[in-house]
Amino acid sequence: MTVPAVLAVDIGGTKMAAAMAGLRNGRLGPVITTMTPRGSGDDVWESLAGLIHACTGGAGGGPAAVGVGCPGPMNTEAGTVSPVNIPGWRGFPLQARITEFTGAPTVLANDACCAALGEYRHGAGRGATSMLGIVVSTGVGGGLVLDGRLYQGPTGNAGHLGHAVADPGGDPCPCGGRGCVETLASGPSMVRRALQAGWRGPPGATAADLARAAAAGSPEALEAFDRAGRALATGIVWAAALADLDAAVIGGGVASAGDLILKPTSRHFRRYAGLSYLRRLRIVLTSLRQPEAALLGAASLAAGGGPLSRVRTARAGDETRAP
């Protein structure tokens, strides 16, 4: 490859995606995807290695660096991941494996952090100084960009809005907490609560079905979106009060419901946010497609967008700064 390029990887419980990206302009090349195997940890790794090879092989040279977005929880200090939705990976040394496979320094980040950085640099978050990116799908994830830098925290889990408390007396959450944003605003919890309230959804109903019902005027479906918007607004107010944010960008599958989720979130936010520094925050929907946002963020990290991220070189235990 004549132009220096980085490799961006986005790992999900259902699909994995990868693309080469220009080191300077951050533009993505063709995006290659594959299904995430349901089998053992080795099966998942073999599939990921095949995807990386398909992306980098035959290009006349490997990537200058690799950026990887992966669902949490993770430990970026150790370079290991334990994604809830990939049971075969528990404490899996993803950073070392990719570094060994590609020979390039590898930066690891939570997938929602990557998506937040992608939105900030290339999407609906452009122009903001500090921004919260929220991914609303089967769970609720998030990432914080503060003063232009992705803030990951010591373990890489910062910005995880889904497990901020929106209802202190609320339902137990699979995380072990109670009343988390995710128990009200994730796609499956929205569907579950609408069904409990009497909505007659199709068998195996999804958030997309619920959005169609809400658009057709179903009161239970509209109430589910209102409840989700209120939970998201609560989390956004918390984050904005603590970090003085000027934008919150909502992405993920549920964001495709458009105004059905944006309007209640904005309305409840205006009810909760009293101070002028909170009220200047704008809440917008993503302008990028999936997995574009996460891949752009991963590419940006690999190209040096995460000045605080440490990367591990091919020599075990030898750490250097991101390129």
Ligand SMILES: [Zn+2]
């Ligand atoms: Zn939780």
